Amino acid sequence: MLSRRQFTRQFALALCGLAFSFGRWAKAWASPFPPRIQRAKDPKKLTDFEKQHTPQLFMLEAAEDGARVPITVFVDSPMTPDHYITSIEVLNYNDPIISKGVFYLTPENGRAYLSTQMRLDSGETTVFAVAECNRHGRWVGESKIFVNRGGC
Amino acid sequence: MAEETQEHEHDLDVEQREPVPLEKFVIQPPQIRLPVRIHPDEVIKVQVKFKHPSRTGLKMVAEHRFVKDQPAFYVRRMEAFYGGRLLSRYEMTSALSDIPILTFILRATREAPLRIVFTSSEGKAYEVEERIRFTSS
Numbered sequence: 001m002l003s004r005r006q007f008t009r010q011f012a013l014a015l016c017g018l019a020f021s022f023g024r025w026a027k028a029w030a031s032p033f034p035p036r037i038q039r040a041k042d043p044k045k046l047t048d049f050e051k052q053h054t055p056q057l058f059m060l061e062a063a064e065d066g067a068r069v070p071i072t073v074f075v076d077s078p079m080t081p082d083h084y085i086t087s088i089e090v091l092n093y094n095d096p097i098i099s100k101g102v103f104y105l106t107p108e109n110g111r112a113y114l115s116t117q118m119r120l121d122s123g124e125t126t127v128f129a130v131a132e133c134n135r136h137g138r139w140v141g142e143s144k145i146f147v148n149r150g151g152c
Numbered sequence: 153m154a155e156e157t158q159e160h161e162h163d164l165d166v167e168q169r170e171p172v173p174l175e176k177f178v179i180q181p182p183q184i185r186l187p188v189r190i191h192p193d194e195v196i197k198v199q200v201k202f203k204h205p206s207r208t209g210l211k212m213v214a215e216h217r218f219v220k221d222q223p224a225f226y227v228r229r230m231e232a233f234y235g236g237r238l239l240s241r242y243e244m245t246s247a248l249s250d251i252p253i254l255t256f257i258l259r260a261t262r263e264a265p266l267r268i269v270f271t272s273s274e275g276k277a278y279e280v281e282e283r284i285r286f287t288s289s
Contacts, residue, residue, distance in 0.1 A: 067171060067250070068249040069249075072255075079259075094216075095247060096208070096210055096218040097208055097210075097245055097246060097247035098247075099245050099247065100245060100248060101243055101244040101247075101248060102242070102243045103240065103242045103243075103256070104240060104241040104242070104243070105240055105256075106238070106239055108234060108237070108239050108258065108259055109240060109256065109258060110195040110257050110258060110259030111257040111259075113197075113256060113257045114242075114254070114255070114256055115253075115254070115255035116249075116252060116253070116254050116255075117248065117249035117252060117253065118247055118248050118249060119206075119208065119246075119247045119248065119249060121216060122215070122216075123216070150212065150216075151249075152208055152210055152212070152218060152247070
């Protein structure tokens, strides 16, 4: 039989444990990407390993017309038969259609590179690119853009 | 890296167009653009242009609020075959622009045909083929 003091202490400990678990869960859900998608520690100072996996996005800083926004995605991967980028996906979570498509590659491509034109909604937004490596999983890169007139 | 940046700037220079009403849009076969000179084992850029609309079918009813107005009509997939083998595949969405110009890279390991197949959201297929030929240096 627990005393009132023991019960209060155990109840408080249980509450702390719940709050801690909830906080971690909430943090994971708050991110647009689950923890298993990797990103460079410092996007401005990539290590050689990170350069081989982190997608680099090339876009205008501002676009007048969101109906045609050019984008180029490049990953500096070796693209050899045993170490290559298998896919690149471009996403924008602020748009009604989030995915701009998935580009699947093979080692015969020689380089992980894609250039296309996408539709973006108006306003300031972050475009993400997720590259999947056959050996080292998925990596994300991002770039911000301001779109004057939406094109969705 | 400077050379890469220069190449990307060229890719970014895309002609702006006014949207053509869907009923007036004339779909034309895709076109491939390859470098003039290709050497064995060289990494080359392949540019593919397809005069096809890409419409989400959404209508904006308020800022950042959309409703479905019409069925989406767009290019669903691009497949590239090099010497009969699948080189790349692009699963596209309606969130790409009209008349997409896609650029990807190919390591020219052999003289062989490069065939591009586009499939629309209606299931229609459009093809174009060019032969990769090495330039004698």
